[in-house]
Amino acid sequence: xxxxxxxxxxxxxxxxxxxxxxxxxxxxxxxxxxxxxxxxxxxxxxxxxxxxxxxxxxxxxxxxxxxxxxxxxxxxxxxxxxxxxxxxxxxxxxxxxxxxxxxxxxxxxxxxxx
Amino acid sequence: xxxxxxxxxxxxxxxxxxxxxxxxxxxxxxxxxxxxxxxxxxxxxxxxxxxxxxxxxxxxxxxxxxxxxxxxxxxxxxxxxxxxxxxxxxxxxxxxxxxxxxxxxxxxxxxxxxxxxxxxxxxxxxxxxxxxxxxxxxxx
Numbered sequence: 001x002x003x004x005x006x007x008x009x010x011x012x013x014x015x016x017x018x019x020x021x022x023x024x025x026x027x028x029x030x031x032x033x034x035x036x037x038x039x040x041x042x043x044x045x046x047x048x049x050x051x052x053x054x055x056x057x058x059x060x061x062x063x064x065x066x067x068x069x070x071x072x073x074x075x076x077x078x079x080x081x082x083x084x085x086x087x088x089x090x091x092x093x094x095x096x097x098x099x100x101x102x103x104x105x106x107x108x109x110x111x112x113x114x
Numbered sequence: 115x116x117x118x119x120x121x122x123x124x125x126x127x128x129x130x131x132x133x134x135x136x137x138x139x140x141x142x143x144x145x146x147x148x149x150x151x152x153x154x155x156x157x158x159x160x161x162x163x164x165x166x167x168x169x170x171x172x173x174x175x176x177x178x179x180x181x182x183x184x185x186x187x188x189x190x191x192x193x194x195x196x197x198x199x200x201x202x203x204x205x206x207x208x209x210x211x212x213x214x215x216x217x218x219x220x221x222x223x224x225x226x227x228x229x230x231x232x233x234x235x236x237x238x239x240x241x242x243x244x245x246x247x248x249x250x251x252x253x254x
């Protein structure tokens with residue numbers, strides 16, 4: 001699924017990485033617990049999280065995750081967007097809940113990691 | 115090659131900075147992506163542990179052609195029962211640490227999963243030293 005399609009489905013705002021909206025993502029993983037994210041062995045995955053702090057972006061960096069979708073209408077600080085930009089990540093933000101976000105994307109064909 | 119970093123307890127804004135620097139170096143050296151991920155996930159978990167539990171710490175990284183040796187030495191409360199701390203789900207993390215997305219008792223087990231060699235030395239009331247070694251040509 002193209003990131004532009006992801007953003008469209010969940011009515012997401014693109015916080016950074018606007019030039020990468022043609023990138024394809026195959027799998028999604030929804031978690032507020034970064035320790036769980038750090039146990040994943042797959043790389044081609046989009047992180048869906050309500051954790052609106054720098055550690056969400058750092059965890060994505062360490063896990064080779066290129067896309068983070070913040071849910072639950074979190075306000076994302078400039079420091080988070082700046083770090084995402086520096087690391088070349090795509091950061092998205094939606095007002096939808098994690099459940100609704102995951103449901104819409106799963107229904108549209110985004111695969112679970114397990 | 116030798117890299118050294120200082121880590122301050124409680125400084126969550128900077129947690130992961132050292133791991134990020136090590137990742138950049140390993141990528142520049144052309145280390146396999148899967149090995150880089152194992153290194154930085156283990157190092158990041160350990161770095162977050164210092165920020166979450168200790169007063170301060172130092173990270174020393176030695177890289178040669180075969181392996182990376184990471185030594186994380188902290189001044190902190192130490193770990194009273196290492197075997198308990200190695201169990202998945204056991205945690206003494208504060209609510210603040212949990213708000214950061216950690217503190218679920220998965221850090222040390224995850225370091226162990228990613229490391230080829232993992233040693234813990236700890237003394238209650240003094241601090242903890244972790245040694246994490248990952249071989250560049252391992253087949254894990």
